[in-house]
Amino acid sequence: MAHLHHLPYFCLMEVTLACVVFASHQLHLPVVKNEIKSLDVICDANTFNTTVTLEHPFKGMVSAKDFSRNCYTYGTLENTVTLSLPTSGCGLRLTSKVGKNGELLMSYSVFLSIQQDRHLHQIADQEIRVSCQINDEQFSVRSxxxxxxxxxxxxxxxxxxxxxxxxxxxxxxxxxxxxxxxxxxxxxxxKAAKVWMEIVPDEAETSDNSIQDKLQVGESAKLIVKSTLPVDIGWKVVDCNAHDGLGDSSQKLLDEEGCPIDDQLIPQPSYGPIRKVSLTRYQEATSIFPAFKFPDRDRLHLTCMIVLCRGPCKQVNCNKNLSSNEREGKTLNKEDSEDTLDQIKIFNSVEVLAPTVNEYYKTKDYKIHKA
The missing domain is CATH 1.20.5 (Single alpha-helices involved in coiled-coils or other helix-helix interfaces)
Structure with missing residues (x-):
């Protein structure tokens, strides 16, 4: 009877050991990847097209990282797959730098996720950063x-x-x-006329002069609007919005006059000195703010409108004690007069991480509070 009493116990031990051995073998299964053979990228100011060539026929999904439900394409059991993205969303990021000969070099970049199955995440899935330099004429102001x-x-x-x-x-x-x-x-x-936006850490340049492309929530970030415009053309930044890249969530930052909605989110841009560059004038408008993000997205997109003026643009006094009518008529310089020529939309994005915040959203306390 004693042996019969202990028999189930021994059987359970044998089954458990067998499961442990089986699991250890599972963890060491070889990973078979459909290797990337080449990447071909073509871009302009509006679109970013990437053709991925793989070693084997592909039936999975290629998407912009974090945008698998909106910015994607499927493989068709061929070795190549092409993804076309708008530069105004889907996590596209614009950066600029000065070339060896003093020329302006501008490029878009995005992280692509190559998912081997359309519906499942696997260890064989891959991520890769893709960039494309923009032809200067493609990025010129079209007004x-x-x-x-x-x-x-x-x-x-x-x-x-x-x-x-x-x-x-x-x-x-x-x-x-x-x-x-x-x-x-x-x-x-x-042809040289350009206006663009960059979002970088406040201390953007590292020891090797490269630009960091990630922020932490609360980190001091810098919004820089850069302009290279003909001598007789003035400009100012207005109507800025933060959004998640899809249009599901948004937050207004600057109003139609260029005044901040909430100084704690982003203050009024400060305009720097004008520097003559060949046939144009170069100027920057800068606003330093604590980095923020939307709860369900690690990519923060900013969109602003640039007003082009005949001569200097009127600079509005953004004193919150003034009414909107009083603001409209009161300028920082009484000699300023505004004659609007056009409005140009500019946009950019940056990755903003918040590990502690992201972990909180997964907790039971957050789910109960949300309910």
């Missing part, structure tokens, strides 16, 4: 109103020079040459 204003100013300058040169045929021939040069110069200034 008919601005072009007309520059052409008008060029014609006025030509007429002024013409009046001074009518007395002499030699002067006239010189004027014809100068007129040709003037047209070429204003065309070059139009």
């Amino acid at each position: 008919k109103s601005m072009v007309k204003e520059i052409e008008h100013n060029s014609m006025e300058n030509s007429r002024s020079r013409s009046g001074r040169m009518r007395q002499d045929n030699i002067w006239k021939s010189q004027f014809d040459e100068n007129k040709f040069r003037g047209n070429t110069r204003h065309q070059e200034s139009i």
Whole structure:
């Protein structure tokens, strides 16, 4: 009877040991990856296209990291798969740097997730960072109103020079040459016109001069709007919004006059000195703020409107004690006058991490509070 009493115990021990041995074998199964053979990327100011070539036919899903439900494409049992993304969302990030010869180099980048099965995550899945340099002309400001204003100013300058040169045929021939040069110069200034946004840590440059592309919630971050515009064109930043990249969640940051909705989120941008660069003027507007994110997304997207003005733009006094009507008429400089030419949308994104916050959202306390 004693042996019969202990028999189930011994059987249980044998089964448990067998399970442990089986599990250990499972953990050491070889991982079979469908290796990436090549990546081909083509981009412009609006779209980012990536073609992934794999070693074997692919039936899974390629998506922008953290955007698998909206920014994705499926494989069709061929070795190549192409994903097309809008540069205004899906986690696309714009960065710029100065090249060896002083030229401006701009590029978009995104993290891609290559999922071997359309519906399941596996250990063989891969992530890869893909970047693409943008042709300068593709990123130029496209504003008919601005072009007309520059052409008008060029014609006025030509007429002024013409009046001074009518007395002499030699002067006239010189004027014809100068007129040709003037047209070429204003065309070059139009091609060089750019406005873009970057989001970086407040102390952005590391020891190797590379730009960090991740932030922590609460870390001091810097929103920088950079402009390279023709001499006669002014600008200012207005109507800024934070969103999750899909349009599901958003938060207004700056109103239509460029005043902050909440100084604790982001303060009014500060405009730096103007620096002449060839045929244009370069200027930055900067706002330093504590980094934040939406609860269910690690990518923070910012979108702003840039007002282009004929001459200097009016700078509004954002004193919260003033009414909106009083704000509209009160400028920081009484000599400023605004004649709006156009509005340009700019956008960018940055990864913002919050490990402690993310862990809290998974806890029972958060679920009970939410319910």
